[in-house]
Amino acid sequence: MPVKINGRIYYRTAEVCQMVGIGKSTLFRWIRQNIIKDAEYRDRKGWRLFAEDEVLNLKAETNKIQRNRLVKV
Numbered sequence: 001m002p003v004k005i006n007g008r009i010y011y012r013t014a015e016v017c018q019m020v021g022i023g024k025s026t027l028f029r030w031i032r033q034n035i036i037k038d039a040e041y042r043d044r045k046g047w048r049l050f051a052e053d054e055v056l057n058l059k060a061e062t063n064k065i066q067r068n069r070l071v072k073v
Helices: 013-020 024-032 052-062
Strands: 003-005 008-011 048-051
Touching: 008 013, 008 052, 013 024, 013 048, 013 052, 048 052
Parallel strands: none
Antiparallel strands: 003 008, 008 048
16 A cells, blocks of 8 residues: 655555566566666665655666567567
8 A cells, every 4th residue: 555755655565566567576686786776765664665756767667678689680
């Protein structure tokens, strides 16, 4: 369930993963590999809180495609 703090809406890790269609392990790997930035905020339990703009950036990363360099055309 999204959290509203000071008029902004934040989403927790599981919600973000479900919204963009990736698993938590993928999200954490992308954070470790600096593919995406870690969440700017955390709640008092230390859980990540993603703002809407961070979710949009993650969604954009999820939709990227690359040409397979192994396939000859």
